[in-house]
Amino acid sequence: MVNFVMDNSRKVVVDDIAIEYELDDYTEPWREDLPETVLLHHGYCRNMHFWRPWVPLLADEFRVLRLSGRGCGGTTVPPQQTPYTLERLVSDAIGLLDALSIRRVVWVGESSGGILGLATALAHPDRISALVLCDTPFKIDDRVADAYNVGEADYASAIAKHGFKAWCLQTLGYRIDLSRASSSLQHWYVEQMGAAPEHIAVSHHLMAVDVDIWPRVGEIAAPTLIMVGANSKLATAERMLAMRRTLPAAKLVTFAGFGHGINLIEPRRCVAEVRNFLTEERARTSGGDTWRATPIADSRE
Amino acid sequence: MPSLCVADDLDMFYAIDDYTDPWKGAETILMLHGLAESHEAWFAWVPALARHFRIVRPDMRGFGKTTAMPVDYPWNLDTVVDDFVSLMDALATDRFHVIAAKIGGTVARRLAARFPGRVRTLTVAGTPPPYRDTVAARAEAWSKEIRVDGIESWARRTMLGRLGDKFPAEGVAWWAELMARTAPSSVLGSILPIPSTDIRGDLAKISCPTLVITTPGSGLGSVEETRSWQSKIPDSELLVCEGNSYHVAASHADECAAATLRFLRRHPGQGGIRSFAS
Numbered sequence: 001m002v003n004f005v006m007d008n009s010r011k012v013v014v015d016d017i018a019i020e021y022e023l024d025d026y027t028e029p030w031r032e033d034l035p036e037t038v039l040l041h042h043g044y045c046r047n048m049h050f051w052r053p054w055v056p057l058l059a060d061e062f063r064v065l066r067l068s069g070r071g072c073g074g075t076t077v078p079p080q081q082t083p084y085t086l087e088r089l090v091s092d093a094i095g096l097l098d099a100l101s102i103r104r105v106v107w108v109g110e111s112s113g114g115i116l117g118l119a120t121a122l123a124h125p126d127r128i129s130a131l132v133l134c135d136t137p138f139k140i141d142d143r144v145a146d147a148y149n150v151g152e153a154d155y156a157s158a159i160a161k162h163g164f165k166a167w168c169l170q171t172l173g174y175r176i177d178l179s180r181a182s183s184s185l186q187h188w189y190v191e192q193m194g195a196a197p198e199h200i201a202v203s204h205h206l207m208a209v210d211v212d213i214w215p216r217v218g219e220i221a222a223p224t225l226i227m228v229g230a231n232s233k234l235a236t237a238e239r240m241l242a243m244r245r246t247l248p249a250a251k252l253v254t255f256a257g258f259g260h261g262i263n264l265i266e267p268r269r270c271v272a273e274v275r276n277f278l279t280e281e282r283a284r285t286s287g288g289d290t291w292r293a294t295p296i297a298d299s300r301e
Numbered sequence: 302m303p304s305l306c307v308a309d310d311l312d313m314f315y316a317i318d319d320y321t322d323p324w325k326g327a328e329t330i331l332m333l334h335g336l337a338e339s340h341e342a343w344f345a346w347v348p349a350l351a352r353h354f355r356i357v358r359p360d361m362r363g364f365g366k367t368t369a370m371p372v373d374y375p376w377n378l379d380t381v382v383d384d385f386v387s388l389m390d391a392l393a394t395d396r397f398h399v400i401a402a403k404i405g406g407t408v409a410r411r412l413a414a415r416f417p418g419r420v421r422t423l424t425v426a427g428t429p430p431p432y433r434d435t436v437a438a439r440a441e442a443w444s445k446e447i448r449v450d451g452i453e454s455w456a457r458r459t460m461l462g463r464l465g466d467k468f469p470a471e472g473v474a475w476w477a478e479l480m481a482r483t484a485p486s487s488v489l490g491s492i493l494p495i496p497s498t499d500i501r502g503d504l505a506k507i508s509c510p511t512l513v514i515t516t517p518g519s520g521l522g523s524v525e526e527t528r529s530w531q532s533k534i535p536d537s538e539l540l541v542c543e544g545n546s547y548h549v550a551a552s553h554a555d556e557c558a559a560a561t562l563r564f565l566r567r568h569p570g571q572g573g574i575r576s577f578a579s
Contacts (some may be wrong), residue, residue, distance in 0.1 A: 026347045030471035049323055053352065056320045060348040188324030 009048065009074060014095030016082070020074035021067040021096060022048060026059040036129070037063040037102050038274075041093070043111030043135075044175075044204060045164075045196035047073025050110070053267035058275075065105065067096055069116075071200030084203035086211050090120045097127060106131040106278065110263045111175070111234065112204075118213050121220045130281055131224040132274055134263045137234040138217065139241055140208050144174065144234060148205065155209075156202045164201045165194025174233050177259030185264065217246045223284075224250040225277040227270060229258035251277060304366065307387035308380075314366035315359035315388060316340045318351040328421065329355040329394045330565075331385065335403025335548070336495070337452065337480040337488050339365025342402065345554035349562055354398070359388055359406070363487030372486040376494040382412045389419070400424040400561060402550035404495055407431075413511070414503035422568050423507060424561050426514040426550035429521050431500040431530050440493035447488060453481030462520040465546030476551065504533040510568040511537035514557055520546025538564075 011018040027035045038058055040051040048066035055064050068075040070084070070092055078084075094118070097105065107117040107128050114136025121128040137144075145155075150170055152158035159167055168190045172178065176189060224247050228240045237254070244252040253273050255262050263270055304314040321327035330350060334342040340358035350356060360367035362384050363374075370376070385408070389397055398421045401409035406428025413420040446455045457477040464473055513531040517524055524541055531539045540560055546552035 025343050028472065028475075029341075029344065030469070030475040032471070052320045053322055056318075056348045056352040057352075060345075077555075182324070184324040185322070 002038070009068075011074070012096060012099045014092055014099060017070055017078060017092065018140055019067055019070075019076075019092060019096050020048060021065065021100075022099060024055050024064045024066075025061050026056075026240050027061065027063070035061060035063050036278075037065055037105045039065045039067075039093070039097075039105040039107050040291060041067070041090060041107065041109040041113035041116055042069065042072070043109070043113045044208065045072055045168075045193050045201050046110075047075075049073065049192065050264065053264070054174065054271055057268060057271035061275075062106075065096075065100070065102070067093070071204075072196055077197050077200060080199045084184065084200070084207055086119050086207060086213075089116055090123050093120060093208070094124055101206035103127065104129045106130045106132065106274075109136060110136065111136060111260070112133040112208055115208070115211070118217065118220060119211075121222045122213075125221065128222045130278065131220070131222050132277070133224060133226045133243075135228055135232050135235045136226070137210055137232075137239060137258050139239075140234070145169065145209055147174070147196075155205050159198050159202055160270065164196060164198050164232060165190060167201075168194045174260060176261035177229060177231070177265060180265050181261065182260065183216040189264075214246075216247065219293065220247055223281050224254045225274065225275075226250055227255065227262060227263075227273055228252070229255045229260055229262045231258060234260055252260065305388060305391050306393065307384050311362055311368050311384060313359050313362070313368075313388055314340070315357055318347045318356040318358065318496055320351045321353065321355060327355050329357060329389075329392075329397040330363075331389060331397050331399050332356060332358045333385065333399065333409050334358075334361060334364070334399035335405050335435075336491065336579060337364065337456065337483040338403070339479065339482070341365070341479055343552065345402075346400070346550075346558040346561075349555070349558035350565075353562065354565070357388070357392065357394075357397075359385065363409070363491060364483055365434030369484035370487045370490055372490050374486075374490045375572050376377060376491045378408065378411050378498040378500070379415075381408050381495065382415060384510040386410060386416060386419070395419060396421050398422045398424070398565060400426070401428065402426045403428060407495065407498065407500060409428070410500055410503050410507060411498075413509055417506065417508045420509045422509050423511040424514070424564065424566060425511070426557050426561075427519065427521065427546070427548045428513075428518075429496060430526060431484055431504060433496070436497040437493065440496070443492055444489055445484060447492075448522060450510035451481070452483055452485055452488060454478055456480035463548040464552045465516070465518070465544045467544060468546070468552055501530075501533075504530060505535065507534045509536065512540060512561065512564045512565075513537060514540045514542060514549050514553075514560070516542050516553075519547040519549070521547045 009020050009022045042050045047068040051066045058064050071077045109117040114133035117131050150158045228235045244250045304312045307313045331341045339360045343358050362381055363370040396419055399409045406425035413423045460473050511534045515527045531537050542549050542553045
């Protein structure tokens with residue numbers, strides 16, 4: 001019996017790893033200009049399959065690029081001692097864009113995938129035409145870091161003692177709104193995320209706790225859409241508001257009544273917000289002007 | 302993208318478009334293209350359908366990236382049907398919806414008649430009547446033209462009838478290039494035996510809900526002519542899109558896909574969703 005192939009993901013070698021990716025394009029093949037590319041970047045220890053629901057909702061108008069980050073999904077797991085830094089993750093993504101000859105993308109990141117987008121916009125502003133941050137905490141706060149240690153002395157000990165998959169299940173409520181996610185979604189989430197190797201989980205966590213992008217957020221000129229579930233324990237309401245005020249050109253959309261993980265729980269509404277935002281941006285920049293920082297109205301349900 | 306050996310002489314290429322929630326089950330759609338095309342013919346349908354259904358888009362025997370057939374290959378409609386059924390067996394998919402265009406619709410009607418237990422619904426867009434006595438003369442003329450001028454020239458010359466007079470010129474060029482990538486031996490060998498197969502006896506055996514799509518100006522027949530064979534399919538309905546193209550799945554892709562999605566939603570699968578090996 002041959003298994004049903006769930007995806008046709010491809011790989012491209014960038015430096016020391018082979019990156020698993022998919023570039024979906026269902027736009028008219030005879031169009032004159034290449035359509036814009038939307039890059040979808042997953043968060044902590046997740047993979048490109050977390051974006052499956054989004055692809056057909058974007059693919060009539062945009063090329064859609066998904067990848068699995070270093071050590072995640074089908075992408076190469078680097079050896080234990082390999083440095084795991086934000087700069088490294090940024091250069092992996094840029095390396096993929098170079099390999100695919102893609103100059104600029106709309107970067108959509110969920111959770112820490114948004115932090116990576118902010119870092120990419122700082123390091124390579126010419127490669128990011130717009131940013132969408134979905135439930136993105138720009139810093140892991142001490143309270144969450146403590147909770148993630150699940151009573152152990154530190155994170156590495158917590159993972160070593162419990163195993164990563166069990167830890168994922170224990171802390172799942174930080175990542176997805178348990179009151180709204182079906183049990184099959186919760187199970188799938190833990191199976192997918194829990195498959196990440198422990199040393200990747202620990203390295204990524206230590207990096208996320210260590211990195212603080214906040215002091216430089218004000219330098220990011222790319223128009224930015226911030227979407228957040230109002231009850232997210234990671235991307236808290238006051239932090240999102242601070243982010244919106246500090247980013248020179250940001251719009252904040254709050255999903256009232258939702259916790260973390262709106263990208264999986266409300267894909268249709270999320271994509272509608274993204275498309276609406278990009279349409280507004282196009283209208284703003286039409287006439288050939290470069291994008292100017294003008295006030296953008298927030299929306300709240 | 303994958304391929305599977307579905308018969309001794311055939312590696313069948315297929316694309317999978319699956320953007321359903323991976324934590325849920327989903328029904329599957331098999332999409333069958335026409336002569337001298339490939340799975341690429343369906344690109345515009347995918348965003349509309351693939352959020353709700355797993356889509357399998359194979360390249361038919363002889364076409365696209367599936368094994369080409371020699372010019373003297375003994376084409377038979379039932380072999381082509383068997384190829385697709387073997388593919389769905391290999392993909393562990395017991396029941397599925399079928400969406401087909403042009404000669405794919407002839408294959409699909411035979412498939413639905415022979416395997417009523419496997420086809421949940423049938424949608425045929427821009428497909429020939431079940432029997433035409435003009436096929437032999439046309440096939441002879443087209444074969445001569447393809448041998449002398451090549452497939453692209455033939456495809457380009459006949460594209461007005463396929464796509465109608467409202468289709469953009471760049472789109473016409475793309476479709477001609479798609480068809481031109483076909484192995485000439487596969488077209489020359491199949492152009493008579495497949496379209497000339499008489500499937501009139503199959504219509505009454507199609508037991509699944511069926512949607513037939515055409516245009517008033519279709520070169521495959523008037524709306525009344527189409528209705529006359531559509532009405533012989535017991536649980537069937539006819540949708541007429543405005544225009545004079547016969548390849549309505551291509552010329553009216555968005556409209557057809559939206560109508561097909563509505564049709565599929567009115568006929569949800571019964572008995573639950575088969576679980577896939579994973």
